[in-house]
Amino acid sequence: MTTNEPEKIITRFAPSPTGPAHIGSIRTALFNYLFSHKLRGIFMLRIEDTDKERSKSEWEHMLLKSLEWLGISWDEGPIIVEGQESIFDSDNYSIRYKGNRGPYRQSERTQIYKKYLQKMIDEGHAYYCFCTKEEVEAQKSYLMSIGESPVYKGNCRNLTKEEISEKISQGKRSVIRFRTSENQNIAFDDMIKGKISINTETFGDFVIAKDLETPLFNFTCAIDDHEMNITHVIRGEDHVSNTPKQIAILNALGVKHPIYAHMPLILGQGKKKLSKRDAETSLEEYVKDGYLPEAIINFVAFLGWNPGTEKEIYSMEELITDFSIEKIQKSGAVFNPEKLDWLNGLYIRKKPVTELTNLCIPFLINAGLIKKHTELSFLTTDTEQIVTMNKIEKAILLYQERLKKLSEIPELIDFILKDEINYEKDLLKWKNMTDNEIVLSLENSIKIIKDIEDFEKNVIEKVIFEEAEKMPNRGNLLWPFRVALTGKQSSAGPAEIADLLGKEKCLDRLELAIKKIKYA
RNA sequence: GGCCCUAUCGUCUAACGGUUAGGACACCAGAUUUUCAAUCUGACAAUCAGGGUUCGAUUCCCUGUAGGGUCACCA
Numbered sequence: 035m036t037t038n039e040p041e042k043i044i045t046r047f048a049p050s051p052t053g054p055a056h057i058g059s060i061r062t063a064l065f066n067y068l069f070s071h072k073l074r075g076i077f078m079l080r081i082e083d084t085d086k087e088r089s090k091s092e093w094e095h096m097l098l099k100s101l102e103w104l105g106i107s108w109d110e111g112p113i114i115v116e117g118q119e120s121i122f123d124s125d126n127y128s129i130r131y132k133g134n135r136g137p138y139r140q141s142e143r144t145q146i147y148k149k150y151l152q153k154m155i156d157e158g159h160a161y162y163c164f165c166t167k168e169e170v171e172a173q174k175s176y177l178m179s180i181g182e183s184p185v186y187k188g189n190c191r192n193l194t195k196e197e198i199s200e201k202i203s204q205g206k207r208s209v210i211r212f213r214t215s216e217n218q219n220i221a222f223d224d225m226i227k228g229k230i231s232i233n234t235e236t237f238g239d240f241v242i243a244k245d246l247e248t249p250l251f252n253f254t255c256a257i258d259d260h261e262m263n264i265t266h267v268i269r270g271e272d273h274v275s276n277t278p279k280q281i282a283i284l285n286a287l288g289v290k291h292p293i294y295a296h297m298p299l300i301l302g303q304g305k306k307k308l309s310k311r312d313a314e315t316s317l318e319e320y321v322k323d324g325y326l327p328e329a330i331i332n333f334v335a336f337l338g339w340n341p342g343t344e345k346e347i348y349s350m351e352e353l354i355t356d357f358s359i360e361k362i363q364k365s366g367a368v369f370n371p372e373k374l375d376w377l378n379g380l381y382i383r384k385k386p387v388t389e390l391t392n393l394c395i396p397f398l399i400n401a402g403l404i405k406k407h408t409e410l411s412f413l414t415t416d417t418e419q420i421v422t423m424n425k426i427e428k429a430i431l432l433y434q435e436r437l438k439k440l441s442e443i444p445e446l447i448d449f450i451l452k453d454e455i456n457y458e459k460d461l462l463k464w465k466n467m468t469d470n471e472i473v474l475s476l477e478n479s480i481k482i483i484k485d486i487e488d489f490e491k492n493v494i495e496k497v498i499f500e501e502a503e504k505m506p507n508r509g510n511l512l513w514p515f516r517v518a519l520t521g522k523q524s525s526a527g528p529a530e531i532a533d534l535l536g537k538e539k540c541l542d543r544l545e546l547a548i549k550k551i552k553y554a
Numbered sequence: 555g556g557c558c559c560u561a562u563c564g565u566c567u568a569a570c571g572g573u574u575a576g577g578a579c580a581c582c583a584g585a586u587u588u589u590c591a592a593u594c595u596g597a598c599a600a601u602c603a604g605g606g607u608u609c610g611a612u613u614c615c616c617u618g619u620a621g622g623g624u625c626a627c628c629a
Contacts (some may be wrong), residue, residue: 167626227560240624244627271558271624275625298622336578434592475628517589522589
């Protein structure tokens with residue numbers, strides 16, 4: 035009897051640093067993360083930067099930062115060791131690797147690929163192709179026009195050694211093609227899609243490298259998945275057509291291929307593919323809009339997956355315990371921004387106020403409503419600072435349940451932080467009140483406010499509502515009062531706002547409102 | 555066009571071949587509010603079409619239709 039330990043599973047997220055992280059790549063990363071954690075395996079981050087033209091280290095840095103921000107950590111791969119002014123700051127940083135299967139950047143693995151490439155050429159699994167792009171292109175459109183699969187049909191496949199060296203000595207440009215077996219079905223058992231079988235005739239001899247030193251995606255990916263002992267490849271459905279190619283390469287090398295799981299794509303409105311270039315799909319936009327990582331994780335997890343129960347509010351830990359690849363949907367899911375907003379609001383409401391306040395501060399600074407902490411400490415005393423922070427926290431508490439995104443906070447509470455407010459005179463009018471009635475109402479408010487000794491929410495509320503009851507309609511007092519204080523059509527309740535503003539400011543604003551009506 | 559994949563409310567989805575086809579978001583109505591939210595209650599809303607198999611099909615099979623993916627010297 036064998037006592038073999040079950041093989042430790044290793045998953046990987048292998049993005050190419052050619053743009054900001056988007057919803058689709060985040061979901062791929064998340065599912066790999068969840069799967070490996072669920073099975074106590076290893077989650078690896080590998081940077082597929084073989085395309086030197088499009089790959090940029092800034093993108094790589096941003097990708098790492100995004101994953102970190104989301105709370106998706108990896109066991110092996112590049113990590114940032116210094117410099118983190120802001121989430122997406124790409125200055126001043128350096129990267130090192132953790133894990134011993136590296137290097138984890140394909141651009142640093144050239145020698146590994148070269149070795150395999152040479153081996154494949156030597157063994158006849160790959161060959162030099164001297165056809166020009168134009169020739170191949172023409173061939174392709176011809177084949178398509180007669181309704182056949184557009185595959186390479188050139189004759190470089192059968193060149194003799196002599197012909198090859200002759201062409202090379204002539205300085206002819208070449209690429210390296212994989213010699214695909216003819217008319218063979220390559221089948222694999224996809225964990226999500228089930229059995230998939232594709233005939234080699236549909237893709238033919240494909241290019242695996244431009245030359246020995248510049249291998250291409252399908253090759254590097256296959257080699258690395260093997261070299262790094264990846265057991266499960268979880269990736270987007272757009273890769274199913276690459277899978278038989280990668281399997282063919284691995285077969286030629288005589289090694290076994292990993293288990294594949296292809297997730298359906300995320301679709302945009304109208305069931306169209308969510309494009310990488312689409313700004314609203316990039317994570318950076320969501321960070322700027324003030325979405326919380328918890329909300330994004332929860333939302334993205336449910337895009338094409340469900341636990342099979344009616345529970346749908348999930349923390350990362352809960353996702354790990356309940357995650358199962360079998361429950362991943364087979365068809366593409368449309369990205370539904372309303373649901374994300376709802377979830378975000380939910381997580382905002384769940385946050386402790388102090389934490390929420392800290393999250394809101396950058397947005398308030400950005401809106402110019404408060405100064406940066408460093409500036410603040412120069413300009414004010416510590417106690418003033420504490421008072422301000424207290425005020426902000428109280429204000430945020432008032433608006434916590436109305437908040438869907440953090441970016442909304444400045445315009446909700448600006449009237450508390452600004453000295454002057456601006457609004458149209460007509461806003462003061464409740465239902466059919468005349469100007470005269472509004473003035474009387476405001477004067478009444480001033481009178482009541484003035485008499486309050488202990489200017490505190492509960493007292494104000496008691497007094498002002500008592501007075502409001504005397505009116506034919508409570509709104510006759512409350513509406514002009516609240517608008518005078520906030521300058522807004524909608525806001526939190528009048529008493530808590532008055533409390534926050536303080537007696538002085540309340541009186542000033544009530545006076546101002548009266549002037550607005552009288553001298554408009 | 556070839557190949558691969560998919561198909562339940564508007565959207566995300568649940569339902570060993572037997573349920574009044576369930577839940578969530580959005581929408582609508584009501585309650586609560588001076589307002590806006592939040593909260594609670596309720597309403598609306600779906601098995602793509604046509605054939606089989608079966609006592610019985612959302613579920614299995616076929617065809618059609620629709621949608622998506624892919625066919626780079628990108629990843």
